[in-house]
Amino acid sequence: MIDKITSFNPAFEGLVPSSTLFINETVNDLWQQGEQAFHMGFGESRFDVHPRLKASLIDNANKKSYLPARGLPQLIDRVADYYSAKLEIPFSSSQVIVGPGSKSLIYGLQMILNADLFLPTPSWVSYAPQAQLLGNKVSYVPSAVEDNYQLDIDALDVLVKNSDNPRKLLIINSPNNPTGAVMSDAFIKQLADYCRANDIWVLSDEIYFQVCHGEVEHVSIAKYYPEGTFVFGGLSKHLSVGGWRVGVALFPDTELGKQLLEKMVVFASETWSGVSAPIQYAAIEAYQQHDDVEQYVVDCCAIHGIRTGFIRKELVKLGVRCTSAQGGFYIAANFDSFSDGLSKLGINTAAQLARHLLDEYHIATLPGSDFGIPEHTQTLRLSTSYLDMETEFDSQRLYDLYNGGLGSKSLMGIDNHPVTHGALSAFAQFIKTIC
Numbered sequence: 001m002i003d004k005i006t007s008f009n010p011a012f013e014g015l016v017p018s019s020t021l022f023i024n025e026t027v028n029d030l031w032q033q034g035e036q037a038f039h040m041g042f043g044e045s046r047f048d049v050h051p052r053l054k055a056s057l058i059d060n061a062n063k064k065s066y067l068p069a070r071g072l073p074q075l076i077d078r079v080a081d082y083y084s085a086k087l088e089i090p091f092s093s094s095q096v097i098v099g100p101g102s103k104s105l106i107y108g109l110q111m112i113l114n115a116d117l118f119l120p121t122p123s124w125v126s127y128a129p130q131a132q133l134l135g136n137k138v139s140y141v142p143s144a145v146e147d148n149y150q151l152d153i154d155a156l157d158v159l160v161k162n163s164d165n166p167r168k169l170l171i172i173n174s175p176n177n178p179t180g181a182v183m184s185d186a187f188i189k190q191l192a193d194y195c196r197a198n199d200i201w202v203l204s205d206e207i208y209f210q211v212c213h214g215e216v217e218h219v220s221i222a223k224y225y226p227e228g229t230f231v232f233g234g235l236s237k238h239l240s241v242g243g244w245r246v247g248v249a250l251f252p253d254t255e256l257g258k259q260l261l262e263k264m265v266v267f268a269s270e271t272w273s274g275v276s277a278p279i280q281y282a283a284i285e286a287y288q289q290h291d292d293v294e295q296y297v298v299d300c301c302a303i304h305g306i307r308t309g310f311i312r313k314e315l316v317k318l319g320v321r322c323t324s325a326q327g328g329f330y331i332a333a334n335f336d337s338f339s340d341g342l343s344k345l346g347i348n349t350a351a352q353l354a355r356h357l358l359d360e361y362h363i364a365t366l367p368g369s370d371f372g373i374p375e376h377t378q379t380l381r382l383s384t385s386y387l388d389m390e391t392e393f394d395s396q397r398l399y400d401l402y403n404g405g406l407g408s409k410s411l412m413g414i415d416n417h418p419v420t421h422g423a424l425s426a427f428a429q430f431i432k433t434i435c
């Protein structure tokens with residue numbers, strides 16, 4: 001009888017729905033019940049869809065045929081041109097594939113390479129579960145909060161030397177989710193030399209490269225290690241269209257790179273078939289380098305930078321150790337210096353800390369342990385993209401104020417950012433209880 005079948009694929013052992021999506025649903029439930037919740041749990045850029053993209057999507061609503069599994073050829077051409085211009089690395093169309101979000105493409109590459117996976121600590125929540133689903137071994141490279149969680153190449157080397165799998169994959173993500181750190185040019189070069197010398201593939205997740213706050217310039221590792229690097233990106237972050245599900249991957253321009261891309265096309269054609277046709281036509285506008293779209297991306301990025309910088313500064317004033325937040329809309333906030341006060345409240349893990357903040361202060365965050373940070377380290381991932389941008393009206397209002405020339409001090413005032421100030425005073429109340 002069907003209800004007697006109680007065991008499933010063991011690859012799913014211990015896996016639960018992605019914590020980012022879970023916290024988002026939890027907060028939405030609270031809001032629906034009329035509760036206040038400070039949503040720092042989900043990294044979703046909240047700005048409006050750019051009018052050009054919107055108009056193009058409407059114009060292309062009648063595009064209803066299946067498209068090639070690798071993607072719409074005109075879109076692929078524009079993606080190659082765009083990345084060549086932005087990263088200052090020549091890419092040809094033959095290196096590009098378009099998929100339903102970069103998440104699915106990352107899964108596809110992990111499946112194809114079937115490699116031992118090396119992840120910096122911390123790393124985005126989905127890389128490791130994807131590897132687990134595929135039966136690939138995962139090793140987190142230890143790092144220190146004191147070093148801003150910078151990847152340590154010597155520590156990586158120890159793990160690499162312990163792996164007897166000839167296929168090795170390192171995933172890097174700069175600007176980084178959850179730390180907001182941007183890898184420097186000098187570091188990227190050093191890492192490229194190391195990976196080349198040790199035959200390590202690099203999946204360079206550059207989905208936030210258009211959201212750099214200016215302190216450190218984005219450099220792709222493909223600049224120094226083109227033959228071993230897969231560049232991944234998409235529209236979700238800098239154009240605020242995560243729900244459109246458009247991701248791209250650019251494979252190395254080598255014979256092996258071509259063969260691997262063919263395998264990715266097999267994977268695409270046997271699973272998602274192709275990204276929705278109207279969306280692909282509309283996405284062309286995002287890769288045309290129109291001046292107005294480019295300016296929109298710059299403005300949205302600047303607003304993310306102002307908001308993230310403000311929240312970071314205020315938390316540091318409260319005594320919370322925060323990562324540098326040079327890009328994206330995230331801060332990794334560490335509470336280890338309050339460990340005595342925390343343990344008096346029975347809080348000994350980051351998950352307990354996140355739970356306490358949600359239950360007692362309605363602050364939604366994610367524990368650093370979801371990102372591979374050891375669970376007794378009291379680090380939380382705070383996302384800054386949602387506060388005071390809960391509705392389309394709110395995000396448009398802030399965009400208009402910024403665009404109208406309002407300075408960052410006034411923009412971040414309590415009148416314009418009441419929820420952010422509310423979240424910070426909730427943090428201040430909490431800190432009083434653990435000092």
Ligand SMILES: Cc1ncc(COP(=O)(O)O)c(C=O)c1O
Binds near residue numbers: 100104177205233245
């Ligand atoms: C670091 C990182 N990589 C990849 C993704 C996946 O983005 P998408 O599948 O929307 O392209 C996300 C989304 O949160 C992310 O933060």
